[in-house]
Structures are given as C-alpha cells and as structure tokens.
Amino acid sequence: GAGVSQSPSNKVTEKGKDVELRCDPISGHTALYWYRQSLGQGLEFLIYFQGNSAPDKSGLPSDRFSAERTGGSVSTLTIQRTQQEDSAVYLCASTTYLRDEQYFGPGTRLTVT
C-alpha cells in the first residue's frame, strides 16, 4: 500500500516568509509525528498527534511553529516568519501504536535564504 508522503519535497523561501509543510500518513494510522533533522544532526522531536489532538507540543522550537491535523489524517506544519536557522529536513512519521515502529515519509528539505 501507499506509504507516508510529504510535500513539497524541497522548499526554498526567503527569510521572514511563512511556509506550510504537508504530511499524508498511512491510512488507518492514528498517531503522527513531526521531526526536524538538521545537517549532521539526529532527529529532533517537534510534535505528535493522536487522532486530531496534539497532547504534547513541547518540542516545538518557538511560537513561530504550529501544526494541525484534520480528519485524523493529513497534517500541516506551519512555520511563520522563517529564519535561517529553520533550514533543515522536516520528517513526518505515522504509526498505529505510540510505542511501536514508525513509518517515515521522505521529508521536506527547507532552505531559508
């Protein structure tokens, strides 16, 4: 079946602009995660959704970052007033059980110029 998809695959934006990153999880997966991977770094947890709820937003780096999930499916990560330090690959993953293996999308590479 179809895996996790993310769009766009690449995004170049100017500093100060807003961007939206989209994630389509595997159908039926109730949990969805967002991570940030900076060059040469591991995965930084941003936020997770159980259904449409986000019980823990503590990983979001600043109030410029927000995320939502609608219909228990598609999720959007929004970064307002982008800064150069926001440049990274943003990965989305979904799973059926919170503790279990996660299925990752290919990521969105964000470059802020």
Next chain:
Amino acid sequence: AQSVTQLGSHVSVSEGALVLLRCNYSSSVPPYLFWYVQYPNQGLQLLLKYTSAATLVKGINGFEAEFKKSETSFHLTKPSAHMSDAAEYFCAVSETGGFKTIFGAGTRLFVKA
C-alpha cells in the same frame, strides 16, 4: 528519562568486513528498541526492533542486534559489509506508557571497496 547514545558518529569498514554499530540506552522501564537506516535523501526505514521477546533480533539486509540488559546495550551487527550498506543508522528507544521515541544522533557507515 530515556536516552540513547550512539558511539561513533562515523564508522568505516572494508567491503566484506564485520559491521558493528554501538548503541547504549537509558530507560527506567523495559524499553522497546529500534534500529533505523536512512539512505541519502530518503526518510528512515526500520531495520529491526526489540519488543521484549527474543534478545537476539534479526532484521532486514542481514543485520541483527542483541539486547543486553546488563550492559544497557543494543549493538547492531552484520557479518559482511556490502557497498549498499553505506548509509546513516539510528538507534531509538521508546518506553511503556510513553508516546515519544527518542533517537540517537546517528552513525554514518562508510564501506570501502
């Protein structure tokens, strides 16, 4: 609190040689443990997972890992490296009752001809 330490950000082996990637974890409760692989410009893919069954876990592409509670380790091995194994490898841990999976910083594996 749970944490993961991967020893060595870079490991280089010759084709046909043993691959050993080290992972130590910290967890206050029995953990689930994972190894993921990331090929260039792709998301992460599960190699194998430990979920409190057999301590020696076999995964895809000839990889295996052994859970050693006394050493709090979950090292990844492969008897004979192949050029196609060149990638970044991440160890991860999740806890009972938790929602978050903690990823190590990653180890980049280089395979020399």
